[in-house]
Amino acid sequence: MNNGETKTDVILIGAGIMSATLGTLLKELVPEWEITVFEKLESAGEESSNEWNNAGTGHAALCELNYTVEKPDGSVDISKAITINEQFQLSMQFWSYLVNSKLIDNPQDFIMPLPHMSLVQGEQNITFLKKRFEALSNNPLFQGMEFSDDSEKLMEWIPLIMEGRKWNEPIAATKIDSGTDVNFGALTRMLFDHLKSKNVELNYKHSVEDIKRTSDGSWEVKVRNLESGTVERHTAKFVFIGGGGGSLHLLQKSGIPEGKHIGGFPVSGLFMVCNNPDVVEQHHAKVYGKAKVGAPPMSVPHLDTRYIANKKSLLFGPFAGFSPKFLKNGSMLDLVTSVKPDNLVTMLAAGAKNMSLTKYLIEQVMLSKEQRMEELREFIPNAKSEEWDLVVAGQRVQVIKDTEAGGKGTLQFGTEVITAADGSIAALLGASPGASTAVHVMLEVFKKCFPQYMKEWEPKIKEMIPSFGVSLMENPELLDNIHTSTAQTLGLREKELVFS
Numbered sequence: 401m402n403n404g405e406t407k408t409d410v411i412l413i414g415a416g417i418m419s420a421t422l423g424t425l426l427k428e429l430v431p432e433w434e435i436t437v438f439e440k441l442e443s444a445g446e447e448s449s450n451e452w453n454n455a456g457t458g459h460a461a462l463c464e465l466n467y468t469v470e471k472p473d474g475s476v477d478i479s480k481a482i483t484i485n486e487q488f489q490l491s492m493q494f495w496s497y498l499v500n501s502k503l504i505d506n507p508q509d510f511i512m513p514l515p516h517m518s519l520v521q522g523e524q525n526i527t528f529l530k531k532r533f534e535a536l537s538n539n540p541l542f543q544g545m546e547f548s549d550d551s552e553k554l555m556e557w558i559p560l561i562m563e564g565r566k567w568n569e570p571i572a573a574t575k576i577d578s579g580t581d582v583n584f585g586a587l588t589r590m591l592f593d594h595l596k597s598k599n600v601e602l603n604y605k606h607s608v609e610d611i612k613r614t615s616d617g618s619w620e621v622k623v624r625n626l627e628s629g630t631v632e633r634h635t636a637k638f639v640f641i642g643g644g645g646g647s648l649h650l651l652q653k654s655g656i657p658e659g660k661h662i663g664g665f666p667v668s669g670l671f672m673v674c675n676n677p678d679v680v681e682q683h684h685a686k687v688y689g690k691a692k693v694g695a696p697p698m699s700v701p702h703l704d705t706r707y708i709a710n711k712k713s714l715l716f717g718p719f720a721g722f723s724p725k726f727l728k729n730g731s732m733l734d735l736v737t738s739v740k741p742d743n744l745v746t747m748l749a750a751g752a753k754n755m756s757l758t759k760y761l762i763e764q765v766m767l768s769k770e771q772r773m774e775e776l777r778e779f780i781p782n783a784k785s786e787e788w789d790l791v792v793a794g795q796r797v798q799v800i801k802d803t804e805a806g807g808k809g810t811l812q813f814g815t816e817v818i819t820a821a822d823g824s825i826a827a828l829l830g831a832s833p834g835a836s837t838a839v840h841v842m843l844e845v846f847k848k849c850f851p852q853y854m855k856e857w858e859p860k861i862k863e864m865i866p867s868f869g870v871s872l873m874e875n876p877e878l879l880d881n882i883h884t885s886t887a888q889t890l891g892l893r894e895k896e897l898v899f900s
């Protein structure tokens with residue numbers, strides 16, 4: 401690594417799934433551009449993108465009840481579910497392109513087919529689930545979804561969940577076999593291995609401390625080599641701040657006006673993991689329930705089969721929690737130091753508005769193992785404490801900003817791409833739907849930061865992602881082709897048969 405000043409075309413800050421996706425797309429579109437990556441940890445995919453730090457759900461709105469809301473007239477609004485499903489299809493197509501082009505191999509190392517299910521209890525919730533099912537199953541994106549409130553059928557689908565319940569308990573579920581479990585950590589590492597083979601310069605144990613505009617409109621990034629302690633300065637025409645929870649501080653350092661009046665609120669996640677293979681073998685699905693009243697949308701409880709390092713396991717959670725850190729490996733001062741004169745009022749307003757959320761998070765942190773087991777027993781009535789351990793997952797930093805609809809200090813639960821007016825720098829904030837929609841997010845970065853290249857790049861983008869710019873819902877034939885070809889390339893069909 402050069403110790404003085406270097407110049408490059410693109411600097412990617414952070415080695416998570418977002419930088420990995422952006423770097424890989426750029427290398428396909430403009431192979432001659434030089435890309436340099438700075439990551440403060442020892443290797444790629446160690447923060448939120450790591451397989452143990454997120455739930456690995458390929459979010460396609462097949463099972464997440466919070467993506468479909470009941471309207472005052474009683475009908476179910478599925479517009480958000482459609483958007484998220486279409487975005488996930490972009491990821492599936494890009495991953496298939498990478499496998500078909502032999503840029504990465506062994507798709508089963510990062511993606512596995514797994515039924516996605518929604519589960520509810522009580523008559524009112526069952527009525528909602530049925531309406532939701534009727535609205536979704538008429539849409540080509542959700543074809544193959546089934547509904548059942550029949551205990552025998554449910555016993556067949558989810559024996560572990562049904563065992564030990566009263567026969568007449570009102571309970572219902574939907575099931576769709578085209579769901580996935582995605583190991584985003586493995587995918588991130590595969591993409592960085594590929595980028596390394598394309599001469600992308602990867603600098604681990606390098607922490608970005610400052611970002612400044614230079615007189616010619618480029619960006620100078622001040623980087624500390626954490627091994628030697630030396631400070632390096634690197635310039636680039638385009639910088640992507642893909643620091644996960646670390647992005648807000650870096651965006652603030654850039655000083656761009658678009659980064660003002662924005663704050664962040666960290667929410668941590670915990671999972672229970674089952675260590676008994678006999679129990680693990682009795683479940684084969686991601687089963688999403690309904691969030692408790694007052695709980696934030698990302699703490700919807702779910703019981704998931706996970707495939708990590710060729711081993712099947714069961715994860716239940718997430719339990720939310722509060723920590724002032726913005727990254728799992730972050731500092732206790734992260735929250736305090738993110739408050740600046742320009743976002744102080746926004747943050748204070750958010751604090752006043754979200755007292756109940758803060759109270760909820762603190763209560764979650766205080767839960768004992770037995771109290772967590774009680775929540776798990778709502779899913780698995782016979783769950784035994786000694787078979788479940790607690791694992792600490794990643795931090796999510798929710799964006800706080802002033803919006804017209806919500807007023808000052810409104811908490812956002814999605815992702816936000818913040819870019820400078822001239823497109824020379826972009827930062828990704830927020831965490832949901834997260835890694836699943838990384839390809840969509842990066843296409844948004846392209847539209848905002850490289851509009852002058854979009855016409856030239858479009859044919860290659862369409863080769864990689866055939867549905868780019870097209871609504872799949874409105875093109876059922878293209879959707880069918882894409883479903884068939886991605887399932888075949890990513891090995892999803894074959895295993896569906898093996899496991900069903």
Ligand SMILES: Cc1cc2nc3c(=O)[nH]c(=O)nc-3n(C[C@H](O)[C@H](O)[C@H](O)COP(=O)(O)OP(=O)(O)OC[C@H]3O[C@@H](n4cnc5c(N)ncnc54)[C@H](O)[C@@H]3O)c2cc1C
Pocket residue numbers: 413414415416417418419438439440441444445446447448449450453454455456457458459584606607608609642643644645646647650668669670718727793794795796828830831832833834835836837
């Ligand atoms: C509990 C939980 C469950 C989740 N479940 C899902 C799910 O089921 N499905 C899904 O799609 N998404 C899920 N997500 C969201 C998903 O994990 C994230 O959206 C995604 O991993 C973010 O990727 P990233 O590259 O932006 O950030 P990260 O993976 O966090 O990477 C950012 C990197 O930047 C580095 N960095 C930060 N600051 C600096 C600096 N100053 N200098 C150098 N390097 C720096 C960090 O060390 C880190 O390696 C979940 C998240 C959590 C926390």
